[in-house]
Amino acid sequence: MKTRLSLLAAGLLLATGAQASVPGDKLAKGLDAGSYGSFVKTLSSDEFQGRLPATIGETKTLAFLQAQFMRLGLKPGFGDSYLQPVPLVAITSHPGQLTLGNLKLDYLKDMVINSPKAVAETTVKDADLVFVGYGIHAPELGWDDYQGLDVKGKVVVMLVNDPGYATGDKRFDGRAMTYYGRWDYKFDEAARQGAAGALIIHQTEPASYPWSVVENSWGGTRYDLADDNGPKSAFSGWITEDAAKRLFAQAGLDFAATTKAAGKAPMAKPLNAKASVDIKSDFKTTESHNVMGVLPGQTEETVVITAHWDHLGTDPSHKDDPVYNGAMDNATGTAGLISLAQSFEDLYKGAEKPRRSIAFLAVTAEEQGLLGSKYYVSNPSIPLGRTVADINMDSLNVYGPTKDMVVVGKGKTSLEKELSEALRKQGRTLVPNDRPEAGGYYRSDHFNFAKAGIPALFAGGGSQPWDADVAKYREMMKARLKGCYHNACDEYQADWDLRGALSDLQAFHDMIQMLITSRDWPSWQSGAEFSRPAATE
Known part of the structure; x- marks a missing residue:
């Protein structure tokens, strides 16, 4: 960046909802700190009670997501409904x-x-x-x-x-x-x-x-x-x-x-x-739901974007703070799903449809073992043979913009080519995650698509702060959020620097645009343990 934003200025920028700059490029219309931050704040509020499946928290989450998809004019993903019932016990x-x-x-x-x-x-x-x-x-x-x-x-x-x-x-x-x-x-x-x-x-x-x-x-x-x-x-x-x-x-x-x-x-x-x-x-046997809205293209070939909407609910034994708000995990990813839908709705408003469709899929019960995505892949509304790729968002970057972007399981798919090109426009590079021993590629919803042979990408965040101010902020925020994974302190922070998440969303936006206007089919790289079903070769 030509000028550095102080932390105070960054906080004011986010609080006023002004459009934040990203490394090397402007944000697409529809990707802005004001709306994105409000989505995160709403989904992770105490009102949503930790978004546990089959609770009042789910009811509120489903209502919010459907309202957003309807506002954007997305086509219901399951016949005439945005909801796919997922039978649970x-x-x-x-x-x-x-x-x-x-x-x-x-x-x-x-x-x-x-x-x-x-x-x-x-x-x-x-x-x-x-x-x-x-x-x-x-x-x-x-x-x-x-x-x-x-x-x-x-x-x-x-x-x-x-x-x-x-x-x-x-x-x-x-x-x-x-x-x-x-x-x-x-x-x-x-x-x-x-x-x-x-x-x-x-x-x-x-x-x-x-x-x-x-x-x-x-x-x-x-x-x-x-x-x-x-x-x-x-x-x-x-x-x-x-x-x-x-x-x-x-x-x-x-x-x-x-x-x-x-x-x-x-x-x-x-x-x-x-x-x-x-x-x-x-x-007891109960029911939860996946939520999907579709931006139709000229063909049935579809790029699926996923994020899990669920978290852990509440624990009444924690009198002081019983709600597991799940702000980072995964209100940030679910908010990103809405923001990307918003940006593509604006891009194609009044314009010719893209060659391929985009499905925005918010899945349930990820925290219970990737159950919502497992159910969807076994009961897809878009045939797997027409599913081009899955791009998954889980816990986006709230630590400020970075010079790099981490891909979990680097080297598995050709999708890294499109993502690298998108990052190049921002002056950023694609790097492997520094803790592959954590098994991140097998821990979120893209994995169920991968098991079915659909090239699936899981990326986000980075390790190299954009500048000295971001480095100081990053150190401070990481210390504040230490130990908050799957704990009650994973709450929305008013002073989050959301430019990191927004720059990643811009990279996903540019990558998706390449995929939906292309005739090429992404593939698995040599050595990956997955292979695309023959029907889509």
């Missing part, structure tokens, strides 16, 4: 003590467990405990922690992440987490193997988040798709590292040495103890 588990041998583990303090089944009572008594390393069955990589092991009716204990994190094993993409490192894969695989229970050992660094995130994300009500008939263990959950160390010591095993060895070769070791627990559960 809500399960609230009330576990008693979890007993592992002589250890009695307390809920939230030492462990968090749930029943994934809609049953009133789950009882596991005197089940053998087995440590299964990283809990991975990947014969195509020459790795199988379950090889020659019968865990039917047993309780398996495993490490978070994958062997690449511990050893740099190239089969697992080195330090970058693969899908085999994700908790949902591990629980699903344990169930496929017939385990009665599955426990992941929480460790902050390989998990990429502290124990408080496990407490807040896994305590209370959990959701699943009501029509998911896949295998499920009787219970699944997490134990603290301290509890795991005590468990290993009880079995006569050195925790550090055993877990280190588990990163070098597949492992299965009996823990010479029995597991017992009784879980009482309340459950």
Whole structure:
């Protein structure tokens, strides 16, 4: 920038709703700090009660999103409706003590467990405990922690992440987490193997988040798709590292040495103890909704833009601040969805339609395991064969403009070509995320599109502040928001410098414009674990 905005000036700029500048380029009409900030503020207000699916918070969120899509003249995405019903089952588990041998583990303090089944009572008594390393069955990589092991009716204990994190094993993409490192894969695989229970050992660094995130994300009500008939263990959950160390010591095993060895070769070791627990559960079948508006093009070929609208709801036990507002996660992304729709509605108002359509899809229950996007991909209103790409927005940049933009899972798709070109106009560059071990590519809604073969991009934010003033602001704001992920302090901040989010939205805008006016189909890069369905070649 030719002149630097002081933090005070930036705050005044945002407060007055004036259009903020972005690195190297003007913002498209419809992308402005005033409207974008108001969308974030509204969605993350206490009135929306943390946007938990199937609550009054959802009702208010749906009404707001539909009103915005109608205002912009978007076509309903599901026949004559903007809403796609997503059948869910809500399960609230009330576990008693979890007993592992002589250890009695307390809920939230030492462990968090749930029943994934809609049953009133789950009882596991005197089940053998087995440590299964990283809990991975990947014969195509020459790795199988379950090889020659019968865990039917047993309780398996495993490490978070994958062997690449511990050893740099190239089969697992080195330090970058693969899908085999994700908790949902591990629980699903344990169930496929017939385990009665599955426990992941929480460790902050390989998990990429502290124990408080496990407490807040896994305590209370959990959701699943009501029509998911896949295998499920009787219970699944997490134990603290301290509890795991005590468990290993009880079995006569050195925790550090055993877990280190588990990163070098597949492992299965009996823990010479029995597991017992009784879980009482309340459950009900309920319904949530995905929301989609479409800007029609000349063809049915469609670029899908996604953001999850849901968050964690409320916790009445937190008397001072019971609402998990989810401002950054993900009111920022949902607001970005509306702002992009606003900008394209303006761009094509009274003009010839673009060659391709754009679908703006706000999905539910991301925080429960990407359920809304999973349901949509299994029940798409736009055939997957006509879906050009997915661009996903989750937790946009509130730390000020940057010289770079991070793409999570860099090198997976050709979509990076269009994004790099859009960034070049801003004087910015595209860079990989600096913490690939966190497994970000497998943690948001684009992943369900990727599993179906649709090239999917997840990008946003950056690590290089645009100037010295931004660097100071960034340091201050990061300190203020430290520990707010999945906590009640993830609230809208009146002094947020939204120019970072807006510059990213401008880059997405330019990228989408390239895609909807092109005849080319994005593709997966060589080495990516996904491939586009043959019907769209």
